[in-house]
Amino acid sequence: MASKTITPVLPDKIITGKEAGLVLCTECHKVHRYIPDAEQECKCCGAELHQRKPDSINRTWAFLIASMILYIPANTMMIMNVAYFGVDEPSTIMGGVILLLQMGSHAVAFVVFVASVLVPLFKMIGIMLILFSLKYKVNMTDRQRIKMFRFIEFIGRWSMLDIFVISILAALVHITGVAEITAGPAATAFGTVVVLTMLAASSFDPRLLWDYKRNNYKNTELNQEPAAD
Amino acid sequence: MQVVVIGRSQVINSRILLCHECDLLIENQDVCEACKVQCPRCGHILYKQKHNTISRSLAYALTALICFYPAVTQPIMTLEMSGLSQQQSLISGSLILLQEKYYVVAILTFLSSCLVPLFRLLLLTYVTLSITLNYYHKSLIWSFRLFHEMEEWGMLEVYMLGIIVAVVKLLSMAEIQPGFGLWAYAALLLSSILATTVLNPHEVWDALLERKTREEPC
Numbered sequence A: 001m002a003s004k005t006i007t008p009v010l011p012d013k014i015i016t017g018k019e020a021g022l023v024l025c026t027e028c029h030k031v032h033r034y035i036p037d038a039e040q041e042c043k044c045c046g047a048e049l050h051q052r053k054p055d056s057i058n059r060t061w062a063f064l065i066a067s068m069i070l071y072i073p074a075n076t077m078m079i080m081n082v083a084y085f086g087v088d089e090p091s092t093i094m095g096g097v098i099l100l101l102q103m104g105s106h107a108v109a110f111v112v113f114v115a116s117v118l119v120p121l122f123k124m125i126g127i128m129l130i131l132f133s134l135k136y137k138v139n140m141t142d143r144q145r146i147k148m149f150r151f152i153e154f155i156g157r158w159s160m161l162d163i164f165v166i167s168i169l170a171a172l173v174h175i176t177g178v179a180e181i182t183a184g185p186a187a188t189a190f191g192t193v194v195v196l197t198m199l200a201a202s203s204f205d206p207r208l209l210w211d212y213k214r215n216n217y218k219n220t221e222l223n224q225e226p227a228a229d
Numbered sequence B: 001m002q003v004v005v006i007g008r009s010q011v012i013n014s015r016i017l018l019c020h021e022c023d024l025l026i027e028n029q030d031v032c033e034a035c036k037v038q039c040p041r042c043g044h045i046l047y048k049q050k051h052n053t054i055s056r057s058l059a060y061a062l063t064a065l066i067c068f069y070p071a072v073t074q075p076i077m078t079l080e081m082s083g084l085s086q087q088q089s090l091i092s093g094s095l096i097l098l099q100e101k102y103y104v105v106a107i108l109t110f111l112s113s114c115l116v117p118l119f120r121l122l123l124l125t126y127v128t129l130s131i132t133l134n135y136y137h138k139s140l141i142w143s144f145r146l147f148h149e150m151e152e153w154g155m156l157e158v159y160m161l162g163i164i165v166a167v168v169k170l171l172s173m174a175e176i177q178p179g180f181g182l183w184a185y186a187a188l189l190l191s192s193i194l195a196t197t198v199l200n201p202h203e204v205w206d207a208l209l210e211r212k213t214r215e216e217p218c
C-alpha cells in the first residue's frame, strides 16, 4: 500500500530545536525541554539526551585516524594463505582481486574490489572531507555533503565481505596435506579498519552540517538559508 | 525566535516535530492517517503513520527464528577434493579462526553473522509478541532501544555475498555441494529482512509509551 508523503512548507524563519531550547530523543522521538548543564535522560525511554552528540567531531577524528593507520598493514600484509599440496601461496587484498580476474570471474572480482578497497577508501576520504569542510570553507554544496554522509553510513558494513569470505574459505578448505586456507595478519587489521570506520560514521552528528550552514547565513536579513536545491 | 511552550512537563506533547537529521523545528504539523511526513529541509522521514505492522513483523521474526537453528547447525556447503570432503556451517568459520588464534576476526565474524542477528530477532520477537498480547514490562523499552542500536552490526546479507564470492573462488579448485543449511540461511535472511522492513518503529514506540504511561506518566 503506497502511503502519501507530506512535506510541510519550509518556514520563512528557520528555527532549530537547539535554538528553541528543545531536545529530541533520538530513540523514541519524543521532544523534551532542554536543561542546560545537566545530564538529562529521556523521561519516556531512559535514553541520554543531547542536543548534539557529545564531542562528535573529536571522536570522529580519533576513529578516522586510527582506521587510516591500520589501513596500511591491512593492504600490504598477507590476508590469506592458500596451501595447495604443500605449496604456500600468500596473497594480499589486491592479490586476491587480481587472482579472481585471472580466473575470469570479472563480476566477482569487481564486487570484492569495491567492497574491500574502494568502500573503506571512499569512506575514510569522505568522512575526512566532511570534517575538513566544517573547519575550512571547502567548496561543497549541502546536498553533496548530506548525500555523501548518508551514502557513507549505508555502505560501511559491506566491507566486512572479505572477512566473511576468509572465514568461509578457512572452514571449507581445511584438508590437511591437500589444500588448506588460513587467515593472515592483514585480516585482523582489515576487520579493525571496518569496525573503526563504522564507529567514525556513527559518532558523527549530521545535524552539525546544518548548524555550520546556519552560522554562515545568520547575518542575512530574514535569517533565511538558501534552499537546499 | 522564541518558541513558547505551554505546560510544565519536560516532555512536550503538542504538535511539535524535530528533525532527526537537521534539527529543524516544525510546529502544528497535522499527522494524518496513512501518510509520511518528510522534512522540508533535508528530506528525512520524520514520521510514518502506518498501522498493523507489528503482528506482521512478529510473524516474520518467528519464521526467522525457526530458520536460525538449521542455518547454524546444518552445513551450508560441502567441499569435495581428492576423495575427501569438508563441511562448513555458519559458526565453523569462527571456530577455525579461533583455533588459528585470530581472535579479533573470529569474534567479529561470530558477532556480526550470528550472535547479533539472533539477539536482534529475539528482542524483536519479545517486543512485538508482548504488544500483541497486551503485556507490559519495563524491559520492553530498553529491549526495543537495544534492537535499534544494534541494527548496523548484524550483517546477514553481507555474509550471503561472502558465500557467493567464496563459491566462485573455489569453483576451479574443487567441487562444492550446497547443504540444507544454505536454504535455511537464505530463508532466515529473507524473513529477517522482511521483519525489520515491514515494522514501523513509530508504531512500536506509540504502543510501548502508551502502555508505559498507564503505570507512570512520562
Ligand SMILES: [Zn+2]
Residues within 6 Å of the ligand: A025, A026, A027, A028, A029, A030, A042, A043, A044, A045, A046, A047
Ligand atoms: Zn526517549
Ligand SMILES: [Zn+2]
Residues within 6 Å of the ligand: B019, B020, B021, B022, B023, B024, B039, B040, B041, B042, B043, B044
Ligand atoms: Zn531535516
